[in-house]
Amino acid sequence: MGLQGKEREAFEKTLEPYVGIEIGIKEIGRDEINQAMIRHWCEALDNELPIYTDAEAAADSMHGEIVAPPTMLQAWILPGMEMATGEPDPNDKQKELHRLFDDVGYTGVVATNTEQEYNRYLKLGDRVKAVTVIETISEQKATGLGIGYFINTKTTFTDQNDEVVGSMTFRVLKFEPSQQPAAAPTDDSGAPAKPTRIRPALAHDNQWWWEGVQADKFLIQRCEDCGVLRHPPRPMCGECQSIRWDSVEATGQGEVYSYVVIHYPEVPGYEYPLAVAVVDLEEPGLRFVTNVVDCDPEDVHIGMKVEAEVREMDPDFKMVVFKPIA
Amino acid sequence: MSSVQYAETNVGDALPEQKIEVTSSLIVGGALASQDFTPVHHDRGAAQASGMQDVFMNILTTNGLCERFVTDWAGSDAQVRKVAIKLGTPNTPGETMTMTGTVLERNDADKTVVVELAGKNTWGNHVTGTITLALP
Amino acid sequence: MPTTLKDEAAIVGIGQTEFSKNSGRSELQLACEATAAAIKDAGLTPDDIDGMTTFTMDTSDEIEVARAVGIKDLTFFSRTPHGGGAAIGVMHQAVMAVATGSANYVVVYRSLNGRSGARYSEGVSGGPTTSDLIHWSWYMPSGLMTPASWVAMFTQRYMFETGCTSLDLAEICMAQREHAVNNPNAFFYQRPMTLEDHQTARKIVDPLRLYDCCQETDGGTACIVTTPERARDLDCGGAALIRSVAQGAGAEQESMTSFYRPTISSLPEMDLVAKQNWEISGLTPDDIDCAVIYDAFSSIVLWQLESFGFCKPGEAKDFIKDGALRLGGRLPSNTHGGQLSEAYIHGMNGVNEGVRLIRGTSSNQPAKNGHVLVTAGVGIPTSAMILGQLD
Ligand SMILES: [Zn+2]
Numbered sequence: 001m002g003l004q005g006k007e008r009e010a011f012e013k014t015l016e017p018y019v020g021i022e023i024g025i026k027e028i029g030r031d032e033i034n035q036a037m038i039r040h041w042c043e044a045l046d047n048e049l050p051i052y053t054d055a056e057a058a059a060d061s062m063h064g065e066i067v068a069p070p071t072m073l074q075a076w077i078l079p080g081m082e083m084a085t086g087e088p089d090p091n092d093k094q095k096e097l098h099r100l101f102d103d104v105g106y107t108g109v110v111a112t113n114t115e116q117e118y119n120r121y122l123k124l125g126d127r128v129k130a131v132t133v134i135e136t137i138s139e140q141k142a143t144g145l146g147i148g149y150f151i152n153t154k155t156t157f158t159d160q161n162d163e164v165v166g167s168m169t170f171r172v173l174k175f176e177p178s179q180q181p182a183a184a185p186t187d188d189s190g191a192p193a194k195p196t197r198i199r200p201a202l203a204h205d206n207q208w209w210w211e212g213v214q215a216d217k218f219l220i221q222r223c224e225d226c227g228v229l230r231h232p233p234r235p236m237c238g239e240c241q242s243i244r245w246d247s248v249e250a251t252g253q254g255e256v257y258s259y260v261v262i263h264y265p266e267v268p269g270y271e272y273p274l275a276v277a278v279v280d281l282e283e284p285g286l287r288f289v290t291n292v293v294d295c296d297p298e299d300v301h302i303g304m305k306v307e308a309e310v311r312e313m314d315p316d317f318k319m320v321v322f323k324p325i326a
Numbered sequence: 327m328s329s330v331q332y333a334e335t336n337v338g339d340a341l342p343e344q345k346i347e348v349t350s351s352l353i354v355g356g357a358l359a360s361q362d363f364t365p366v367h368h369d370r371g372a373a374q375a376s377g378m379q380d381v382f383m384n385i386l387t388t389n390g391l392c393e394r395f396v397t398d399w400a401g402s403d404a405q406v407r408k409v410a411i412k413l414g415t416p417n418t419p420g421e422t423m424t425m426t427g428t429v430l431e432r433n434d435a436d437k438t439v440v441v442e443l444a445g446k447n448t449w450g451n452h453v454t455g456t457i458t459l460a461l462p
Numbered sequence: 463m464p465t466t467l468k469d470e471a472a473i474v475g476i477g478q479t480e481f482s483k484n485s486g487r488s489e490l491q492l493a494c495e496a497t498a499a500a501i502k503d504a505g506l507t508p509d510d511i512d513g514m515t516t517f518t519m520d521t522s523d524e525i526e527v528a529r530a531v532g533i534k535d536l537t538f539f540s541r542t543p544h545g546g547g548a549a550i551g552v553m554h555q556a557v558m559a560v561a562t563g564s565a566n567y568v569v570v571y572r573s574l575n576g577r578s579g580a581r582y583s584e585g586v587s588g589g590p591t592t593s594d595l596i597h598w599s600w601y602m603p604s605g606l607m608t609p610a611s612w613v614a615m616f617t618q619r620y621m622f623e624t625g626c627t628s629l630d631l632a633e634i635c636m637a638q639r640e641h642a643v644n645n646p647n648a649f650f651y652q653r654p655m656t657l658e659d660h661q662t663a664r665k666i667v668d669p670l671r672l673y674d675c676c677q678e679t680d681g682g683t684a685c686i687v688t689t690p691e692r693a694r695d696l697d698c699g700g701a702a703l704i705r706s707v708a709q710g711a712g713a714e715q716e717s718m719t720s721f722y723r724p725t726i727s728s729l730p731e732m733d734l735v736a737k738q739n740w741e742i743s744g745l746t747p748d749d750i751d752c753a754v755i756y757d758a759f760s761s762i763v764l765w766q767l768e769s770f771g772f773c774k775p776g777e778a779k780d781f782i783k784d785g786a787l788r789l790g791g792r793l794p795s796n797t798h799g800g801q802l803s804e805a806y807i808h809g810m811n812g813v814n815e816g817v818r819l820i821r822g823t824s825s826n827q828p829a830k831n832g833h834v835l836v837t838a839g840v841g842i843p844t845s846a847m848i849l850g851q852l853d
Contacts, residue, residue: 206600268450
């Protein structure tokens with residue numbers, strides 16, 4: 001739950017000297033902007049824009065010559081293999097700052113935002129260097145990952161003539177992991193399983209209905225004594241208090257009575273925006289809550305004629321969904 | 327290769343959707359091409375030690391794929407001025423990232439458009455953000 | 463022994479913690495701090511307390527709070543279910559306890575780490591197989607699993623039937639924000655909102671946008687209930703007489719998903735609560751000077767105005783149009799900023815605001831404060847009370 005009170009004040013004091021300083025490591029492009037690295041990037045990312053690798057096409061373009069893909073900007077100053085094998089630079093103030101957080105339990109780190117601006121496209125033969133400044137450290141925040149602090153850095157890129165060619169801001173969250181991350185479910189091969197919709201809990205009063213759906217049936221519970229239909233199923237008839245019931249298949253015809261389009265939060269296993277409707281069924285007095293499929297969520301409206309279909313929405317899981325009647 | 331002209335664009339125009347198969351080759355290839363040798367992007371063991379299932383895509387590759395998504399639509403004469411992204415769920419091998427985007431703003435003064443985009447995998451949005459482009 | 467709950471109890475003390483996004487302490491500690499503050503405000507000591515009540519959803523056991531605060535013998539304790547619908551249900555419990563002599567001084571408390579701990583916006587899932595989980599199982603597979611999604615379903619139909627639009631919801635949000643701007647305890651203290659802010663905020667569940675949804679808050683509140691006779695003898699911060707209090711659940715009631723009633727554009731359970739409050743108190747809507755109307759979402763304020771008869775069914779948007787909910791309007795409401803703009807403590811911060819209105823100490827004090835209506839959650843079994851001046 002993060003540091004509090006005096007401890008927190010003392011900790012935040014130790015952060016202050018870092019705001020506004022350069023991180024202190026050398027960020028100098030080891031090579032000029034060159035065709036080999038550009039080609040390597042374009043091949044890896046399947047970028048076929050001719051201005052990056054085709055001298056003739058580039059000459060005819062507004063650039064007049066080969067240019068580098070703008071999002072490669074940072075690649076020109078990264079140290080490559082050293083990132084895997086090198087010793088940490090003792091002058092790296094950013095690492096030093098992160099260690100301060102680690103020491104008091106904010107061990108998590110995640111990049112949350114990045115923003116790059118390009119003043120001009122880089123050309124073959126250009127040589128860039130960069131300077132990074134720790135711009136801001138936020139106040140303590142509660143986030144989805146846990147309690148933590150956002151650290152903003154700003155990197156300014158200059159060329160061989162000391163002209164600014166671009167800049168990059170980077171935002172990372174240093175956080176106290178709120179709990180052990182749950183192990184992602186895996187399938188038999190050990191690969192992470194795809195997320196699926198939340199399945200219903202099954203028990204005596206509803207299991208038969210879901211089993212019907214898995215057998216491609218859209219069932220409605222019916223009182224065996226007075227014949228009243230009811231949905232969602234209940235163990236007793238509210239009209240005659242009978243506990244005897246059977247079921248009939250719904251006609252599946254209906255009309256949207258109300259609906260929503262869900263944007264937030266996005267739960268894994270569902271597609272958003274997600275349309276959910278309350279449908280007036282043809283059977284008098286009955287309604288059914290369902291997804292409306294096979295149409296743009298924005299096109300769902302009250303009064304829309306819809307019909308039911310039992311559809312496999314996840315592997316081995318069928319649901320009754322409704323689709324527009326053409 | 328033809329380029330989209332500023333005059334032809336309208337706020338709300340949708341860009342052609344792209345489906346990007348996220349493979350180990352793309353993740354590792356992108357990381358090394360961007361000179362980012364941080365082990366979690368090419369070494370499965372290192373990635374797993376950090377709590378992930380497998381290697382995951384680095385930010386430069388994500389940036390590069392966003393750029394490609396937009397310039398595949400806009401063409402060679404478009405100039406990328408700004409890329410601002412927010413990172414979400416990780417991209418790991420076996421995912422498919424679906425890229426969608428629309429024209430959010432048009433600025434007549436400098437003939438720039440702002441494209442709002444999202445790259446989504448099965449766990450949610452891997453990336454959301456905007457790219458500002460100057461068009462001919 | 464009373465035959466109704468008219469004028470049988472008074473609130474004599476209120477207490478609360480700060481409201482934040484990250485309290486940095488346990489829900490139990492928040493409950494204890496709020497309880498101790500309320501006891502002090504009532505001019506009592508922990509020894510005096512002999513009853514305790516809270517929500518079934520609260521994670522702090524009565525006996526744990528009692529032990530920590532130094533409360534000793536308890537002769538009454540109980541809990542009320544159904545989320546925010548319990549906000550006045552707990553008051554109903556406390557009133558019954560003191561009216562029947564089951565206890566003399568009852569603490570009503572509620573605390574939650576609603577932002578840094580378990581967040582309601584993350585939705586329902588899992589848990590033991592109770593009838594409640596079977597109920598949610600009709601909705602989770604379709605993705606209808608957050609409070610915003612359930613309320614949006616009613617809102618959409620209400621808009622269709624009445625012509626109410628998002629602009630009408632904006633008036634509620636802006637009126638309450640205007641109040642929060644003056645309330646130092648509010649999340650949105652000194653942070654005004656424009657119509658454009660409301661209309662351009664991201665969609666949560668269409669037709670509800672971000673500012674139509676309440677805060678997620680860490681914090682605790684508590685209040686002390688006793689009989690009017692004892693209240694008169696106390697050197698407390700001011701007593702609010704409970705003129706009436708009632709609970710209600712309606713026909714075909716579900717928890718937040720009563721979609722199967724002939725109409726879903728009104729609140730039969732709140733109609734029932736309103737009817738009882740008018741009958742018990744002998745008052746009418748004209749007697750109510752200001753109100754604390756439960757506002758987990760903006761639209762639910764409209765339906766309650768209709769349930770309590772401040773306007774006709776379907777006409778709440780016209781009632782609020784000319785600033786009726788603002789200071790100087792017909793019914794200044796949620797003068798603390800409400801749960802949209804002050805904090806979301808499951809309606810219990812509204813109980814404290816109700817007491818402040820009676821005392822004349824609200825950050826946005828209306829001129830007239832003879833009677834204050836305080837309501838609880840919407841779409842679920844719910845409750846409300848009317849507060850008045852203790853002579
Ligand atoms: Zn029957």
